Amino acid sequence: MRLLTFQHNEQAKVGIQQKETVYDLQKLTEQFNQANDESLLMEYDLDSIVIQNEEVMESIISVWQWAEKNIDSLSGVTYKWEDVKILAPVNRPGKLVCVGNNYMDHCIEQDVEPPKKPMIFSKWASCIIGPDDAIKLPEESVQVDYEAELAVVIGKKGKNITEEEALDYVFGYTIINDVSARDIQFEDVQWVRGKSYDTFAPIGPVIVTKDEIEDPHQLDITLELNGEKLQDSNTTNLIFNIPYIISYLSKGFTFEPGDIIATGTPHGVGVFRDPQVFLKSGDTCTIEIENIGVLENTVD
Structure with a gap:
């Protein structure tokens, strides 16, 4: 559904x-x-x-x-x-948990070793906006970047979840744009502030219940900026799959229904392009994930 x-x-x-x-x-x-x-x-x-x-x-x-x-x-x-x-399908997640460097092609473009364990950070729920809402560029950043990601919506409370049962805790899947102020992110060392400006989490357009997605690790994922395709990959390139992420995280904290996991972005982000590409007023970001839909936002 x-x-x-x-x-x-x-x-x-x-x-x-x-x-x-x-x-x-x-x-x-x-x-x-x-x-x-x-x-x-x-x-x-x-x-x-x-x-x-x-x-x-x-x-x-x-x-x-x-x-x-x-x-x-x-x-x-x-x-x-x-x-x-x-509108944003949901806007009150108790936790919005993100996984960094979770695509092999994204690690390759940075010339870094893939992580041995998931790299975890968070975004505040207050930065969620819906399809067609505008991403607002903060005055203190000149390096605002896009990140197309598959998002997992948790549907059941759980702690110490095994990988074998992890998908039983999933309600469904949607799209999220993990918008990032790179200069703030790298200046702060930890990533939360640079990732959590208001409007920095466009999400939607729908939640597809898990029964509709045969395998979330076999989905094409793309991002176009003003009609130019800059990210083009498939969730087969995830380093840590969804059951592993859920199990790994649930050892440390309890998942609650409504929590969201952003599973990482593939190669093609602006900061690692040559020349670099950052969002500017008037831009349009269009993310498409196979079997889920299209999330489009303008930039203001």
Whole structure:
């Protein structure tokens, strides 16, 4: 299932995407209840749905399966993709954990040895923005860079998770742009401030539930800047795969539903290009990950 948060008539709603159509989950549920003499209630907030996960998703699946069978009799439940504003699917993760230098091709472009263990840092949730929102360039940085990444959304609480069971804790996958002020990042030595300016975590456009992605380690990932492809790789190049990352991190802290893991970026980032390429006002960043979608943001 492809879940999203969208805005229509100034109201934020949870939707289900099918190709170029967005289905309003609240309206679907109301019509499901009326047709089946049910009284299903659920949070119409994707953060809350992810947090409640197993309790809520069973109801959502029931509503959606009914809707697919009765699509011709439904009324007022759909919008065209281009007629709504797509928001960040979630914006209140308890933890936004990032993995650095996690693509072999990214290590090669830096001429560094691949890490022996995952390099971990974090971003603040306050830097999350949605598709089509503007990345704001901070006055104190002149080296703001892009990083296309596959993001994992956690759906179940867990500590000391084994690699074998790690994917059981995944709710789904989305796209994140790990925007980075390189001059601040390298000046500070530790990376959090340079990675966590407001607007430095565009995310979306949807969360694809894990059952829709046969193998998250077989996905093409690209980034275009103003139409020029600067990153082009595949998640097969991840050094540490998703089960290992989840297991490794859960030895130190407890994962909670709604937490997000940014799994790293492939080669082609601006700071390691010759000549270097940094974001400037008026630019457009477009990230595409196979089977997930396209995340596009302008730069202001």
